[in-house]
Each structure stands twice: as C-alpha cells, then as structure tokens.
Amino acid sequence: MKLYWKYVLILFKSQLQYRTSFWLLTIGQFFIPFSLLAGVYFLFERFGQLKGWSFYEVALIFAVIHMAYSISECFARGFDSFSSLVRTGDFDRLLVRPRSTVIQVLGSKFEFTRFGRLVQSIFVLVLAINGLTIEWSVLKAVTLVLMITSGVFIFTGIFILAATLSFWTIQGMEVANIFTDGGREMAQYPLNIYHKWIFRFFTFVIPFGCVNYFPLLYVLGKTEGSGLTYMLTSLAGVLFLVPCLFVWRFGVRHYRSTGS
Structure with missing residues (x-):
C-alpha cells in the first residue's frame, strides 16, 4: 500500500500541472449529477411517493450510490481503462515488476x-438526512458508512x-457499462420497485441490494426484530470483490x- 499511495501522489501532482483544467473538470463533475437528482425530484413532485418510498428516502439512496461510484471511479480508474495497456503491450512491463498487478493497475x-461528484453527493446526503426523522445511533452511523464502502467494493x-x-477481447467491452453506469442508475432507487428477477439478480449476483435496500431498511427503522442481520448485509460488497x-x-x- 505504500507503493499505491506513491502512485496516488505522483498522478495527483501530474494532474495539477494544468490547474485551470483540473478545477474546471472538478466543478463540471459537481454539477453533472444535479440533472439526475432533478429527475428524481420531479418524479416525486408529480407522484408524491414511489411504492411507499418518499423523496428524502430515495435521496439518501441516491447520495450513497453516487458517493460509492465517484470514489470507485476515482481510485479504480486504472481497471476501467485497462484495455489500452493490453492493446499496446504495456501490460508486459507490469508483469516483470516485483509487485502485484492489481496494485500496479490501480495505480496506473x-x-x-471525480471529487466534484463526491462533494455533490455529500451535499445530497446532508439534505436527505435533514429531511428524514431518523433516530440515529452508533450502529446506524456505522451502517451508513458500510453502505458506502460496500458500494465502492462492488463498483470496483x-x-x-x-x-x-x-x-x-483486447478491446474494452461496452457491455460492462450495463453494470457500472447502468448499475448506478438502477441502484439509486430501492430494489423493491423492480421486477422480482431484477431484485434477485442484484441481490445474489451483483449485491447492490446489500447497499441500497437491506441496510437502508435498518437505518430508516423499517425492519422487524433485530436489525443486525440487515446491517451486516452491507458486508456483501466486500465479499463480492473476492471472486472478482x-x-x-x-x-x-x-x-x-500482443508482441508490441
């Protein structure tokens, strides 16, 4: 991890060489998700509720998912652009270095x-929490953190x-966007509004339900009996990373x- 943080520092300094461009892109990333949030707002403005869910409850889900996605997109971007390393043959250089290929690709x-999008998500999170009457406890606060962390692991x-x-395939597969960008759009709403097969797929295969639904029920006080099981479902994101x-x-x- 010491090597990983050196990668982070080096690339951060390199991106700051063009400060104006860096800050303009960051500001742009801050405003982009507002159009998505506006769509959610006008949906509830028109219909009032969505299968028993209020605007602020969905806004909380929106904030959690977009925070997780922005953090993952920031720190795991090396995997998202990995196909170029294979196509040019540069991955060969990573193989001869005495360090894990995972760390090297992450650090590439x-x-x-994307911190601009993260700041916007934090803004929405504060807005949602202020609009909800949640009886907060240490366990609920930990659950919220685990939801975000689990989402980062799933997207990664x-x-x-x-x-x-x-x-x-050499080339990157656009079909993966179904589960990254598409998964983000789908997971910003509670899973129980979708068809049963979608609910099951995104619970037992790609466990977004363990980020945006089950632990959320515990945070909102909508569970019956002990909420510990609902809280611990958020750890599924960490487990999802293992087979990956x-x-x-x-x-x-x-x-x-490739022989390049």
Missing part, C-alpha cells in the same frame, strides 16, 4: 476530478471483471502478449 490512473469489482475481459480478484488472477495466468 486516477481521476481526481465490476471494473475488475470488465478489465479481465480484455485478456480475451480470483477471476482477475485467472485472466493474468492466461494472458498472451
């Missing part, structure tokens, strides 16, 4: 301008799976150089 690219795992496809890393190792073992 960072998008610090999807980026890793998409990058692994590049070992066989095994798939990555499988891909690395079957990598064949």
Whole structure:
C-alpha cells in the first residue's frame, strides 16, 4: 500500500500541472449529477411517493450510490481503462515488476476530478438526512458508512471483471457499462420497485441490494426484530470483490502478449 499511495501522489501532482483544467473538470463533475437528482425530484413532485418510498428516502439512496461510484471511479480508474495497456503491450512491463498487478493497475490512473461528484453527493446526503426523522445511533452511523464502502467494493469489482475481459477481447467491452453506469442508475432507487428477477439478480449476483435496500431498511427503522442481520448485509460488497480478484488472477495466468 505504500507503493499505491506513491502512485496516488505522483498522478495527483501530474494532474495539477494544468490547474485551470483540473478545477474546471472538478466543478463540471459537481454539477453533472444535479440533472439526475432533478429527475428524481420531479418524479416525486408529480407522484408524491414511489411504492411507499418518499423523496428524502430515495435521496439518501441516491447520495450513497453516487458517493460509492465517484470514489470507485476515482481510485479504480486504472481497471476501467485497462484495455489500452493490453492493446499496446504495456501490460508486459507490469508483469516483470516485483509487485502485484492489481496494485500496479490501480495505480496506473486516477481521476481526481471525480471529487466534484463526491462533494455533490455529500451535499445530497446532508439534505436527505435533514429531511428524514431518523433516530440515529452508533450502529446506524456505522451502517451508513458500510453502505458506502460496500458500494465502492462492488463498483470496483465490476471494473475488475470488465478489465479481465480484455485478456480475451483486447478491446474494452461496452457491455460492462450495463453494470457500472447502468448499475448506478438502477441502484439509486430501492430494489423493491423492480421486477422480482431484477431484485434477485442484484441481490445474489451483483449485491447492490446489500447497499441500497437491506441496510437502508435498518437505518430508516423499517425492519422487524433485530436489525443486525440487515446491517451486516452491507458486508456483501466486500465479499463480492473476492471472486472478482480470483477471476482477475485467472485472466493474468492466461494472458498472451500482443508482441508490441
């Protein structure tokens, strides 16, 4: 991890060489999600509620998912652009270095301008919390943090799976956007508003439901009996990353150089 943070520092300094561009992009990232939030707001302005969910409850989900996505997109961007390393043959250089390929790919690219989107998500989070009457406790605060952390792991795992496809396809697979951008759009609403097969898929295969639904029920006080089980479901995001890393190792073992 010491090497990883050196990567972070080096790339942060390099991006600050063009400060005006950096800050303009950061500000732009701050305002982009407002159009999405506006769509959510006008939906509730028209219909009042969505299958029993209020605007502020959905705004809380919106904030959690977009915070997780912006953090993952910032620090796991190396996997999102990994196909270029395979196509140019630059991945060969990573293989001969005495460090984990995961750390090296993670450290190959960072998008610090995504902090603009993170700040906007924090703004929405504060707005949602102020609009809700939640009886806060230490466990509920920890659950909220775990929801965001779990979301980061899930999005990072999807980026890793998409990058692994590049070992066989060379080019990046646009189908992965269904589960990154599409997953973000879908997960900004509670899962129980969707069809049952969607609910099951995004609970047991890609566990977004363990970020934006089950632990949220505990935070909002909508559970019956002990809420500990609902709280612990947020750890599924961490578990999701484990098989993604095994798939990555499988891909690395079957990598064949492009010869560039």
